[in-house]
Amino acid sequence: MTIVKFFAGKGTQALAEKIAIAYDNPLGAITSQKFSDGELHVSYNESIRGCEVFLIQSTNPPADNILELLLMIDAARRASAKYVTVVVPYFGYARQDRKDKARVSIGAKLIANLLSASGADRLMTMDLHAGQIQGFFDIPVDHLDASAIFVPYLKTKNLDNLVFASPDVGGSARARVYAKFFNAEIVICDKQRKRANEVASMQVIGDVVGKNVVLVDDMIDTAGTICKAAGLVKEKGAKSVRAVCAHGILSGKAYETIDASVLEEVVISDSIPQKQQNEKIKILSVAGLFAKAIRRVHSHESISELFI
Numbered sequence: 001m002t003i004v005k006f007f008a009g010k011g012t013q014a015l016a017e018k019i020a021i022a023y024d025n026p027l028g029a030i031t032s033q034k035f036s037d038g039e040l041h042v043s044y045n046e047s048i049r050g051c052e053v054f055l056i057q058s059t060n061p062p063a064d065n066i067l068e069l070l071l072m073i074d075a076a077r078r079a080s081a082k083y084v085t086v087v088v089p090y091f092g093y094a095r096q097d098r099k100d101k102a103r104v105s106i107g108a109k110l111i112a113n114l115l116s117a118s119g120a121d122r123l124m125t126m127d128l129h130a131g132q133i134q135g136f137f138d139i140p141v142d143h144l145d146a147s148a149i150f151v152p153y154l155k156t157k158n159l160d161n162l163v164f165a166s167p168d169v170g171g172s173a174r175a176r177v178y179a180k181f182f183n184a185e186i187v188i189c190d191k192q193r194k195r196a197n198e199v200a201s202m203q204v205i206g207d208v209v210g211k212n213v214v215l216v217d218d219m220i221d222t223a224g225t226i227c228k229a230a231g232l233v234k235e236k237g238a239k240s241v242r243a244v245c246a247h248g249i250l251s252g253k254a255y256e257t258i259d260a261s262v263l264e265e266v267v268i269s270d271s272i273p274q275k276q277q278n279e280k281i282k283i284l285s286v287a288g289l290f291a292k293a294i295r296r297v298h299s300h301e302s303i304s305e306l307f308i
Contacts (some may be wrong), residue, residue, distance in 0.1 A: 001081055002052045004298055007044070009057030009072060011042040011065035014184040015089060015270050018287030029196040032068055040064060049080040054124075054294055059092035059111060060249065060272050066092065069120045073114070077119035083294065085122040085297065086115055087290060089271035090219075090247045094129035107182045112136035124293060126271060126286060127218045127246035130170075144293055145307055146246035146269050151181055153267060154174050154214065154244070161239065163187055164209040165204075167229040175216040178244075189229040200226055209237035219247040227261035234262045248281070250290065255281075263275060 005028045008016030020027045027046035034168040048149045053076050057069040069086060076084050096107030108129075115123065116139055123137060134141040162184045166175040170186055179186045187206025202225075211232050220226050220243070230241040241263055247269030255278050258266055267282045274283065289306060 002050070004054065004223045004294075005046075005048055005051045006054050007072065007076075009055070009065060009068045011060065011068070012089065012273070015044050015058075015285070015287060017292050018285055019056060019080055019087075022287045022291035030072070032072075040068055040071055042068060042075050042081055044075060044076075047154070049074060050082045050086070051297060053081040054085050054087050056087040058090035058272055059088055060090050060211075061092065061261070069220070070114055073115070073118040073120050073241045082120050082179075085124060085294075086120045086146075087294070088123060088125045088230075089286060089290065091125045091128055091133070093198055094133055097130045097133055107134045108133050112166070124298070125145075125271075126289075129218050135165050137266075140294060142290060142297060142303055144286075144303070145177075146244075146286065146289075147177055147181075147285060148289050148306055149269065150244045150246075150267060151178065151282060153282075154178075154182075159212040159214075159240075161211045161287060162207055163206075163238075164213045165189060165206075165213050165215045165227050165229065165233060167215055167217055171217055172302070174218065174240060178214065178216055181278045187233070189215075189232060202227075202232055203285070204232055204236050208233045210239055211237075213238045213241045215241065215242065215243040216246045218269065219249055220245040222253065223247040223250065223257040223261070227263060228264075230261055240264050243267065247272060248283070250274065 005121055006020050007028045007030045028273045031193045033041050039304050055072045059066045093111045122140045124142040127146050134143055147307035162182050164175040164179040165187045166172045168191055187208055190205055192204050226243050234241055242265045244267045246269050258280050265280050267280050269286045270283050293303050
């Protein structure tokens, strides 16, 4: 059978090490360094000829994360790797998935083109901002779901009168997945934006009186939307409010905003390394989920059993 080798970019080193441990296969040796002017240089320190190579790197800012991954793919191709799978726990630029106004780029499609053009054979990712981004690729895409780790965690909370909420209309399908598993209702927080990261107005559609509400989203950035939604459902009579978000971007004053909010806890994955700790933020690892998916891809098995 083809030898499997894992390599990690600097931006996702900690998660990659956990995935390697869960798979029981150590990370391969790779050198990623910069010239004096900041130019990146990547090289493999061991042979990967004929190997099935898994390159682990989220594409969150800074842009060096994306460029490093592209260089890793190109170097693997030139080193005669048999098969190159890019494992991107958090697919950055996914919010730019359409032209929502005139004269803007579709960043998600651009990143898809770059990954394909650099020589990737397959993409493995989790909780894309929009599922249809899979169609931007002409290579196979394994799209994992963080509900596989969040649902078991929520079950340990033994919450009664549970209601799942989406902080916007577009995320209602995501909330419905959780609600269906718990046989619960969903509510929607209908928001209108002035501009990116700034909510103009919001209203709750549905009944939350006396309910334990769980807000579900794919990512939490400045935390403005999720905290405003939490405050609103609390005002409408919710007993408690918590949030589960696959990707904790947490930029700007996100930590301060969460601390000042009515949220009891925010549950995120370790797809993006966190800059600091916070009592309200609970981090669950997706290393085991990705290790299982990689094992199944390598042995040509279905990954559907990994979904809730």
